[in-house]
Amino acid sequence: MKNFSSILLSLSRKSCFTAMATPKKLKVAVLGPSGQCGQCVVNELLSRNHDVVGLSRNPPKTWTSTTNTGSYTAESVDVFDDSSLARAFSKGYDAIVCSYAPPLGDFSKLYQLGVEGHAKIKTALLASDHKGPFVVIGGAGSLHCADRRQLVDQPDFAFGWWYTWPSQHVEYMRVRASDHGATFFSRFIGGFAWARQTVEKTGLLSTVLRPFARLYLRWAKKFLTSNETISLITQSRIALRLWQGVTEKPWTFLSPPGQLRDKGVRTGQYRVYVDTAEDPAVEATERGIYNEDMAVAIVDEVEKNQLNWKHWTCTGPIDLGRW
């Protein structure tokens, strides 16, 4: 059970900022501005009047949002060119947010591109002149559970984890995969939802279909526990390991909670948990947050810089009946 003394914040940004002076305008680089997490961070930074530079291979050249008050520019850089990346990090930023993820196109390359990409990012940061906050977004699999082991090390991961998800989150994952053109994955998730429901429901039809549902779940388990499938999560865990122990520069590593949803709403409410093996953020493995609220937590950290050298997560309301 989480020690609540380590919960640093539980606030609505609105109530927080009525009590505080307006933060100064910052110049912030976001590595991976077009990604599902990076986009929300850019929107949040711009809405708070900060100046943002998007860094990636093909970053959006301009940014349109109704709440924009800050400015947006872009610089093309590939993380695998760590000399260029070090130069890009050395342009006088007050903070850098790393929302890099390896492309999902080929699962067989994900782990290598993820681990090597994060290693290059670390090399570049240490070689750069950047001295301010460096916020890395990683994966939920790095969070610790009650047995002190990380979520990704739990038996039958990721199948066992998926099996505990509420139906709404499984449906969210199905639709999200479909929206992103991952047709096989979307159909796979639809089948998983059907099979899970069928083995658990009573009634004649479920009884007749149960053997087929069990067969499907057996295949799903094989797929969801394979090294390739979980490589996006294991590479994020190694990214955390790469940063732990580094003291030359500030860094902070955010693992999203178990259920991260985009297409959400921004409530401005979130709760931060620092996660360690000794004091694991178990609640966060079971809860979730909208990407927009996670971006609020990230930009609060950019402005206040209270979580240096920590592994942390944040949860928020996700039971609003929409994603």
Ligand SMILES: NC(=O)c1ccc[n+]([C@@H]2O[C@H](COP(=O)([O-])OP(=O)(O)OC[C@H]3O[C@@H](n4cnc5c(N)ncnc54)[C@H](OP(=O)(O)O)[C@@H]3O)[C@@H](O)[C@H]2O)c1
């Ligand atoms: N539930 C969870 O725990 C959860 C869920 C989602 C995401 N995440 C984590 O959040 C982080 C961001 O993920 P995401 O889903 O937002 O990623 P995403 O949507 O796949 O976007 C990845 C970003 O990285 C950039 N990028 C990829 N290769 C690059 C390269 N070689 N050089 C420079 N930039 C490169 C891409 O831009 P270009 O293509 O222009 O280069 C893109 O902006 C990751 O660590 C991911 O694991 C965790």
